[in-house]
Amino acid sequence: MCDPVSAGMFAVQAAGxxxxxxxxxxxxxxxNRQRLKQFDYENQNYINEVKLDNAQYNNDVLASEVEQExxxxxxxxxxxxxxxxxxxxFAKSAFKQQDAIVKMYENEYAGTQTGATAARRAGKSAxxxxxxIAKELNGLLLKQETADLKFEGKKIDSMSKIDKLYEKVRFxxxxxxxxxxxxxxxxxxxxxLMLDLxxxxxxxxxxxxxxxxxxxxxxxxxxxISSANRYINPQNFDGSDITRSTYVQGLN
Numbered sequence: 001m002c003d004p005v006s007a008g009m010f011a012v013q014a015a016g017x018x019x020x021x022x023x024x025x026x027x028x029x030x031x032n033r034q035r036l037k038q039f040d041y042e043n044q045n046y047i048n049e050v051k052l053d054n055a056q057y058n059n060d061v062l063a064s065e066v067e068q069e070x071x072x073x074x075x076x077x078x079x080x081x082x083x084x085x086x087x088x089x090f091a092k093s094a095f096k097q098q099d100a101i102v103k104m105y106e107n108e109y110a111g112t113q114t115g116a117t118a119a120r121r122a123g124k125s126a127x128x129x130x131x132x133i134a135k136e137l138n139g140l141l142l143k144q145e146t147a148d149l150k151f152e153g154k155k156i157d158s159m160s161k162i163d164k165l166y167e168k169v170r171f172x173x174x175x176x177x178x179x180x181x182x183x184x185x186x187x188x189x190x191x192x193l194m195l196d197l198x199x200x201x202x203x204x205x206x207x208x209x210x211x212x213x214x215x216x217x218x219x220x221x222x223x224x225i226s227s228a229n230r231y232i233n234p235q236n237f238d239g240s241d242i243t244r245s246t247y248v249q250g251l252n
Contacts, residue, residue, distance in 0.1 A: 024188040035182040042179035053173040064169045068162045075158035082147045082154075089143045093136045100132045 021188060028185045028187050032184045035184060039179065039182050046175075046179055050173075050175045053175070057169070057173050061169045064165045068165050071158050071161045071165070075154050078154045079151060082150050086143060086147050090140060093140050096136055097133060100129050103129070
């Protein structure tokens with residue numbers, strides 16, 4: 001059985017060790033909560049960034065489609081202008097052919113007259129008409145080929161612009177990796193607390209062993225105690241009172 005001092009020392013040490021262990025546990029829990037809170041914040045920030053990137057990509061796609069449509073419309077407008085130039089060229093050629101036909105008939109009318117000069121003029125008109133028509137047809141063919149080349153050039157240029165616009169929004173944004181989960185701090189082991197408490201118990205027990213009273217080997221003389229009790233007791237052994245002088249003498 002330990003003395004009160006050793007027991008109190010053990011109680012104080014044990015209370016301090018338990019308190020320190022609880023403090024470590026609460027500190028670890030608080031740090032883990034803070035890490036998890038930061039992890040939640042990083043996840044929410046990651047989700048917000050992904051949403052913003054997707055929204056920006058959708059806006060870029062819409063803007064690209066509008067620009068592509070504008071490029072296509074510009075190409076169609078250029079084609080219309082080329083078609084109008086061809087129509088104008090063909091119309092002019094038709095009027096020229098009409099004038100040539102009128103002149104040919106005028107010459108043929110002159111050929112109905114008598115004389116060598118009239119016959120010569122009538123034959124020349126048909127030949128001249130053929131040369132003029134061939135010239136006009138050749139010019140029209142060249143203009144048609146030139147227009148076709150311009151059509152193809154406008155088409156290639158427009159498709160190149162459209163391809164460049166498409167390449168800008170071809171690939172949607174790819175979200176990166178999600179934030180890694182934090183490594184939580186391990187809780188203090190209860191085994192260490194048990195070891196500390198066991199050490200305190202051993203320390204208290206050792207202190208008790210050191211401070212405990214030791215046997216000196218001396219024995220108490222019971223005869224002297226019995227004699228003293230006869231004088232100290234208010235009544236003697238036979239029941240009669242002893243006088244004060246007798247009591248004093250007994251002490252002396």
